[in-house]
Amino acid sequence: MPHVKKFSKERLTRGGLGAVSGLLAAFAALGVAEVVAGVVRPQAGPVLAVGGAAIDRTPAAVKDWAIRSFGSDDKLMLQLGILLVLGALAVALGLLGLRHRPAGAIGVLLFGVVGAVAALTRPDTGGVPDVLPSLAGAAAGGSLLYVLTGRLTLASGPAPDTAGAPGWDRRGFLTAAAAAAAASTAAGALGRGLAASNGKEAAASRAAVVLPAPASPATPVPRGAALRIPGVSPFVTSNQDFYRVDTALVVPKVDADRWRLRLHGKGVAAPLDLTFRDLLRRELIERDITLTCVSNEVGGPYVGNARWIGAPLDDLLREAGVRPPSQGGPADQLVSRSVDGMTIGTPVEDVMDGRDAMLAVGMNGEPLPLEHGFPVRMVVPGLYGYVSACKWIQDIELTTFDAYDPYWVRRNWAREAPVKTQARIDTPKPFARPKAGTVTVAGVAWAQHRGIDRVEIQVDDGPWQDADLAAQAGPDTWRLWSWSWKAIPGSHTLTVRATDGAGRVQTADRARTVPDGAGGRHSVVITVD
Ligand SMILES: Nc1nc2c(c(=O)[nH]1)N[C@H]1C(S)=C(S)[C@@H](COP(=O)(O)O)O[C@H]1N2
Ligand SMILES: [Mo]
Numbered sequence: 001m002p003h004v005k006k007f008s009k010e011r012l013t014r015g016g017l018g019a020v021s022g023l024l025a026a027f028a029a030l031g032v033a034e035v036v037a038g039v040v041r042p043q044a045g046p047v048l049a050v051g052g053a054a055i056d057r058t059p060a061a062v063k064d065w066a067i068r069s070f071g072s073d074d075k076l077m078l079q080l081g082i083l084l085v086l087g088a089l090a091v092a093l094g095l096l097g098l099r100h101r102p103a104g105a106i107g108v109l110l111f112g113v114v115g116a117v118a119a120l121t122r123p124d125t126g127g128v129p130d131v132l133p134s135l136a137g138a139a140a141g142g143s144l145l146y147v148l149t150g151r152l153t154l155a156s157g158p159a160p161d162t163a164g165a166p167g168w169d170r171r172g173f174l175t176a177a178a179a180a181a182a183a184s185t186a187a188g189a190l191g192r193g194l195a196a197s198n199g200k201e202a203a204a205s206r207a208a209v210v211l212p213a214p215a216s217p218a219t220p221v222p223r224g225a226a227l228r229i230p231g232v233s234p235f236v237t238s239n240q241d242f243y244r245v246d247t248a249l250v251v252p253k254v255d256a257d258r259w260r261l262r263l264h265g266k267g268v269a270a271p272l273d274l275t276f277r278d279l280l281r282r283e284l285i286e287r288d289i290t291l292t293c294v295s296n297e298v299g300g301p302y303v304g305n306a307r308w309i310g311a312p313l314d315d316l317l318r319e320a321g322v323r324p325p326s327q328g329g330p331a332d333q334l335v336s337r338s339v340d341g342m343t344i345g346t347p348v349e350d351v352m353d354g355r356d357a358m359l360a361v362g363m364n365g366e367p368l369p370l371e372h373g374f375p376v377r378m379v380v381p382g383l384y385g386y387v388s389a390c391k392w393i394q395d396i397e398l399t400t401f402d403a404y405d406p407y408w409v410r411r412n413w414a415r416e417a418p419v420k421t422q423a424r425i426d427t428p429k430p431f432a433r434p435k436a437g438t439v440t441v442a443g444v445a446w447a448q449h450r451g452i453d454r455v456e457i458q459v460d461d462g463p464w465q466d467a468d469l470a471a472q473a474g475p476d477t478w479r480l481w482s483w484s485w486k487a488i489p490g491s492h493t494l495t496v497r498a499t500d501g502a503g504r505v506q507t508a509d510r511a512r513t514v515p516d517g518a519g520g521r522h523s524v525v526i527t528v529d
Helices: 002-040 046-057 060-099 101-121 128-153 170-198 200-207 276-280 313-319
Strands: 260-265 272-275 285-292 303-312 333-338 343-347 358-363 377-379 393-399 422-427 437-446 452-459 479-487 490-500 523-528
Touching (some): 002 046, 002 060, 002 101, 002 170, 046 101, 060 101, 060 128, 101 128, 128 170, 170 200, 272 276, 276 358, 285 358, 303 313, 437 490
Parallel strands (some): 260 393
Antiparallel strands (some): 260 272, 303 358, 333 393, 358 377, 422 437, 452 490, 490 523
16 A cells, blocks of 8 residues: 555654754754853853763762773763763654654753753852853754754645645755754854863963972982883873873863962961962972872772972961861861862871972973863872862862861762872783793882882782882882792782881782772783793
C-alpha cells in the first residue's frame, strides 16, 4: 500500500526535522548565552555554571575517580558529558514540540531556569546578573523551537511550493533553520571573542610583572640533587609539566593591577588591604618546595617541585597583630578565599611555626602562570594543596576550625592534612622488559618539611636494600634516589619505601586518598628477559 508507506516516511522526516529543531534551539540557546556571558561573566554561561555546580556536588570518591581516569582532561570530559546530555534533551524537546508546540518551548525555558539556578548557587556567583546568560539563551532557544515546530505543523493541506506533498511549510522551515544556525554560530563566536578579551588585561599585567630579587635567595640546589638517569623525574618540575588540580572550568583571569588581598578576622588587630605592588615591595623569600595533591594515588603523578618566590606569610600575620594559638591567639584556622570562590583552611600554628609559608608571586623564575594562580597563591611546605595552596587568592580570614568548614572539608576530606611520606619508582615503568644484568631502578621520595633520610628497595620477597640517595636540597623538597639491581630473568615485583627525617618508615598499610591522602607502598611488576 504505497499510500501508507509514503505516510510513514513522511512521519519519519517530520520526526527527524523535529529533532533537528530541538538541536538548533539548543545551539541557539548556547550561542546567545555565550554572548550574554561574554558581557556579564564567562563563568555564568550555562555550560560552565552547570559544570561547576556538578563539580560542587560531586562526592569525593567520584571526583577522585575522574582525576584518576581523565587526569587533567577531567574538565574537558565533564563539559563534553554536559553537551551530550544537552543534545539528548534537545532532541526530546524537539519531538515534544512537534506534538505540542508550547510544551517544547516551555521545556527549553525550564532548562534555562536550571542553568540560572546553577549560576546563582556557585560559590563565586556574581549574584543576580549571573542568571542572564541562561535566561536569555533559553528565551532565544524556546522562541526558535516554537517557530520551527510551527513550520512543521503548519496548516494541513499542501504547501504552495510542494504540490501534493506534506502538510508543512518546507521552504519556511529550511529558511528559518538555516538563518538560525548561521545566527547562532555568529553569536557563539562573538561570545568566545568577548570572553577572550576579558582575559587580556590579566595576560598583559602578567607580561608587565618584573619579579624583584628576593631578599632571601634560595640556597643553591646542591650538585647531585638531580640524577642523570633516563626516565627519572628532574629535580625541578618545569611550569609546563607541573601538575594542575583545581575546580576551575575556566582559568580565572586576574588583572594584577586591580588585585587586592584582604587579611582580617579573629585576633587581627590591624586588618590589611594589600595591592600587588605592596606585596612585591616586601622582603621576599625564594625557596624550593615540593607540592602534592591529596588525590595523588600511591605512585601517582600529582606531585611537583618548583622554586617559588613570595612574601613570608608569618611576617604579614604578625604585622596584622595575629598570634598563633600556642601564644594565646584566638584563631586556629586561616581560611584563604580565591577569586573563584574556593575556600582553603590551614592551621594558623603551621604557617607561624617558622616554616617557609608564603604568598607566592613567582614560580621557577617567572610570574605565576595563570593556571597556577596568577597573580598570587599560597604555598605552605608540608601540607597537601587542598589545605594550603590557594591559587588566585584574594582574601585571608582568621577564624577557628569549629566555626568554619572550607570547600573540601564540607565534602568529606579531612580538616588537617599533612603530607604523608611517599616514594615513587619512576623507572623501570610497570611491565617494562629490561635485559638481565644491571638495571637501574630510580625515582623520587617526599615527606615535605620532615625530609627524606632513607629509601629502600625490595625485590619480590627479598630483604630491603638501601638505595643511593641523591643530595638533599632541604626538608621541603622531594629527594631523588637510585639503585643498581643485578636483575635475573623472570617476572619480578619491585617495591620501594622511604623513611622520613623523623625516622618514621613509610607504612605498608594501604589507605585510600579520601580523607587525608593515600598510604601504602609503590611497587611495579616487570619481566626481565
Ligand atoms: N582557587 C583554587 N586553589 C586551589 C585549588 C582549587 O581548586 N582552586 N586546588 C588546590 C589543590 S587540591 C591543589 S593540589 C593545588 C594544586 O596546585 P597546582 O594546580 O598549581 O599544582 O592547588 C590548590 N589550590
Ligand atoms: Mo589537591
